[in-house]
Amino acid sequence: MKDPVMYQSVEDFLEDDHFFEWGMSDQGSHNEFWQSFQDQYPGKVAIIEEALLLLQELKLEQSSHADKASQSWEKLQARINRKPKKPYPWLLAASITILLMLSVGFSWWMINAESVKSGYGAMKEVILPDGSTVLLRANSELSWKKNAWKKGEGRHVWLDGEAYFNVMHLSNSPEDYFIVHAGEMNVSVLGTSFNLFNRRNEQSVFLEEGSVQLSMNDEAPLILQPGEVLSTEKGSMPDQARKATTPSFYTSWTQHKWTFDASDLSTIAQQIKDNYGLEVEFEDSMIKNRVVTGTVPANNLDVLLEALQVLLDIDIVKEKERLIFS
């Protein structure tokens, strides 16, 4: 506390810790002192009121995030517990036992596994035990466990390639999540439509409607909003999804059309290889860098190649297992 004579201005009051505590507590703490101060020095009342007003104004606009504390704490706890603990020698024996059990489990899984594979240049529709449908793009494989589709047991499928999912909604319980394992990425779903790409350790998820949760390794999960797309890069996930500029880029293949959105020819060549198993060669390497935007019919390879020739103004020659662009 300073000598009362020292309190000359608003600044003097606001910078005083004792006064500050009184004001911040809505005149709760130290109230007696400051009331009697005002009685004693009526000349300072106006300044005190001004100081209090400024303090109140400054206190406003504080948006509270206290409601998020519990959720965030649970997330932190999960992250703490996920940290691997150092193995101890006595754990070795236990580890071996677990490994043995795992390999037994693995063979059990092999026996119970069901899978559908689409060939080059062909789509395949799969209806899963829960009524969900999956349209497999060419050269893709979907697998699942035969006897694990009862309500409350969780629904797990594995995708290698590309597919459009239409997932049946069972309940809002986490046990009824539909989980797609795509390489290192897990996509958790309640009921929704989305496109998932998983080739060469690259994943890309485009959400058409509903909501999906993506997780990878130990990274924090990310929730996708309809119209958003997320692509991974070398086994790591970006922090944020982005709005898809051309949604049909991810879904038009289900209608036998290919959409390009500023795609360069080497990307298109990779798509042809993924879907038709044909290598593409460029006679002039400059062609590779050309960029195309547009939609072409892709009912079959001949139609696609015809369309590409027109769109790009190039010649495409088919030779055994490869295509030559010139």
Added chain:
Amino acid sequence: MEATAEIWDALRAGNVNALEKLFRKYFDGLLSYAIRLSQNEIIGQEVVQEVFLKLWETHKRLPKVSSVPAFLYRAVRNQTIDELRNQQKKSARFVEISNGTLVHPFSIEEDLIARETEVFRRQQLQKAISLLNPLQQEIIFLRFYNQLSYQEIAEILDIKYQTVRNYMSQSIGKLKKKIKK
């Protein structure tokens, strides 16, 4: 209510309940601070998580501190700057790849200034605050929103105690004029 210093000692001894107590006590203020600095709630959330994760992982090496909140706010500040730098590196890499030429992004400090002056525009007072320099604004924020002492603010911002006091005097003087008009 247990004293914060005791909770801190319990954390240093590896008590996870102590971590939770600190988390719940300071979460709101620290998150507000991180969001204010980064202007992004997702980054803010991540920063607070990272700070407490590190706190737990390094609990054996944590020093004795004179003020726990000062330590936490400072950690949040440093982590936010790191996080923004990382994001900047990512986007810089992207700019480089897509254009072939590197567009020089703002420095982190300049960026913080730009972000901070964008805040508090709604009311007259908020306008006045936005005219203060970023350090003055940050001091106002820490003092009036987070109720930290001058000594703690000096520790968080790594500036002299007297500098904090001077800045505060100047700021209040300017704000006072605005509110009178």
